[in-house]
Amino acid sequence: MKALVFEAPEKPVIADMPMPEVAPTEVLVRTKAVGICHSDYELLAGRYIIPIAYPVTPGHEWAGEIVEVGQAVKGFKVGDRVVGECVVRTPERLHHFGFSLSGADREFFTVNPEWLHKLPDAVDNKRAALIEPFTCGFYAVLRSGGTNASETVVVSGGGTIGLVSAAAAIGMGARVIVIDPLSTRRDVALKLGADVVIDPSDGGAAEKVREFTGGHGADLVIEASGHDASLAAAFDYAREEGRMSMVGINIGRKVPVNIGQIQMKNLTVKGCIGSPGVWPAAIRFLERTGLDLSPIQTHDFALTEAVEAFAFGQDATRSIKITLLNS
Template sequence: MKAMRFTAADTVSVDELAVPRIAADEVLVAARSVGICHSDIELLEGRYIIPFRYPIIPGHEWSGEIVETGAAVTAFAPGDRVVGECVIGEDHFGFSISGAAAEFFVAKPAWLHKLPDSLSFTDGALVEPFSCGYHALVLAGNVNASDTVVVFGAGPIGLGVIAGAAAMGARTIAVEPAAGRGEAARKLGAELVLDPTAAPVAEQVAEVTGGVGATVVIEATGRTAVVADALEAAAHGARVVCVGIDVGGRAPAALGLIQSKDLTIRGMTGSPGVWPDTLRFMHRAHVDLAELVTSRFPVERAAEAIAASRDTAANIKVHLEFGAAR
């Protein structure tokens, strides 16, 4: 079988490997669509946030089809379309243990969720990033049509937040300087796209909300200076959720706003415990995330896929496709 491997820092190869064998409590999955994430680039560059070793097969945003089950497996059968969580106890699938960027890979049933028939394999490979955006909205609490949700950053996570908030009925506003990503935000449900380089964001938010501000703010850029902007743009009593990660970053902020505005601020990492809800939400709300996938490559062109993923001016999300991926 063919697999994309990171064999050393900044070294990508497509290798021919043996199809793995499964134990009694495991399943063999044929990959169908695998997304490339910014975290994969960090892994390739040797600076991922948890310990790992090369060589490693990446791939934590994926969909696939079960082709073999172990003798002790009862919840799944060959032919089941599945997606899988990536944080498994102390292991991170696709980081500390090899992931899904191969024609076949091994998984444990406890990681897996069946993909609803209404969702394509491409949709399935977007469940992981969308689950992070959905989790942010859940943490914000009771997001509904009474809310104005301002989302800082229209990357894959921010765009998922936008799609989710719009599906919940909220007035949704994106803060994004890149025109292409702003257009994707509009297609996914943003009523307005604000350019943070045009004027202070808080001023723009105040103008479009009649001076009230955002009742929900989701920070999805991972830039500490933007967290400071989020406090400024928030309404009195707003809920602020920080999704983007910048470990060790520092920026000046008007921290007194937390008290004077009576803000609720939450941080989060990943999407623990919300995958079943995420899949039901995507199915019932008819969330269409196709706009996120801007390039697709077969595994044989993995190096090109990595290069395309690094080109964030041209691409939002790049997928590797295997077999009947869509």
Template sequence: MPADEPKRTNMRALRFAARDLPELVDLPVPDIADDEVLIAARAVGVCHSDIDLLEGRYIIPFAYPIIPGHEWSGEVVRVGEKVTDFAVGDRVVGECVIGTEHFGFSISGAAAEFFVAKGAWLHHLPDELSWTMGALVEPFSVAYYALTRAGGLDASDTLVVLGAGPVGLAVTAAAVAMGARTLVVEPDERRRGLALQLGAAYAVHPDEVDVLLDELTHGRGADIVVEVSGRPTVMARALELVAFQGRIAYIGIDVGGESAAKLGLIQSKELRITGSIGSPGVWPQTLRFLARSGIDMTPLVTQQFVLNDALSAIEAAHHPGPGDVKAHIRFAATLSVVED
């Protein structure tokens, strides 16, 4: 770090003070325990689940105030005595669900100039991946995990992705890299364009999928359907689009919604259905896959904000405009902190 860079004892952070009350605050740079690492944030993505947290709902208990941020990349600036796998200057990313703890939800996350993580949660960010790509590893890992749970893909498969949000587009990129012929179904024209940019063979409006899929598969249907919208009517639709002995992977989250569905198709088509949440146990493989495949997910970042405009980033994620996919908060390279 530059010799003339001033030492830092305070930092700026985005904090959810209470329900529907995001704020920018000045806080002390946090201390670390022997098994922890202090990290300077580089890029932090804003996810729909962050909005759920702000609005007072999440899948496990939490308490305000809380610093969000579970999609991130950063640089190590201090290392606890018991941490042996990381050193100052390392580029890192980290998992967000570790046992009963949810980083950025039940414990404070990465939406601050400096934040704390345990060394056991971290992974080295490959040199091939930028800071922006690093902050997209978490949503990509969700897609990668769902596809591996569903049994994997190859060039013999026709895959339909229902929904082209961040995870749906990650599914698209992963499926293309695995060799599958990929058809994306999405009402938003700009998101369809992003799907094509990521390699989808086709990207169509929901009204057009039946005719195209019938032509492509000669009436057989999709070998695998990945449902990412989380909308009950679309979740039910997956049963109709999949082929006999096909597979359905449900990623999109819906809690308590209802829709009429032709459940008899599960049995009559001999379907294999998997559901997944998060990305446990696949981060090392995900990072290798991204580094070796050359996938560029950065087109998903349609809006970028500096930390001082983080409230605008929250608003952009809460009320996205047409074609908006992912908002990122960028951080300046301010590394120097008071030494222990």
């Protein structure tokens, strides 16, 4: 079979690999679709938030079909369409699938069925590859109390996590404002159902938020970019007694912010990473709301073209979500 392998930092190759053997407690999955994440570029560059070793196959935003079931496995059968969680536990330790364990950027792979969730018929394979990032955005909204049709949510940052966070809030009924300097991302936010999009480049984003909210500010602000300017401005968007969910990653940097607004506005600010415990609810949510996340998936490549796909995605202004497809 073919697989994308990071042989060493900055050394991606398509390699021929033997078919994996299926243990009695495992299932064999044929990859159908895999998204490329910003974290995959961190792995390619030789860094990640937990220890990693090379060679390794990336791929943690995936959907696939079970083609073989180990003798001891119950609850899954050949033909089941599935997605799998990224943060998983083995007898040895906690792993990140696609990082410390090789992932789904290969034609076939084995997994522990405890990591899997079945897909509803209404969610096709390509859209299912967005479930992993969607769970992160869904969790970012839930962690700060959720939202509803009475509220306005500001999402600062229109990359994949910002857009799926916006989609989650839209699905819950809130009015949603997405703030991003790139017109392509703002256009996708509107396709997802955002009420307002704002270009922060002129420095007037906070005033526009207040104008849209009758002078009050947003009930919930989701900071999803991790960029210095977005982090500094996020506190300006919140109303008094508002909530903030900080999901954008900015590790090891110091950003000057008007921190006194936490007290002056009596804000509730929560850090947020990953999507613990929300996968079944997020999948039901997508099924029942019928949210169409496909506008986020801007470019497709064949799985065997993964090296070219990663090179194309190095310029973040050209795409939002690149999806690798294995027909």
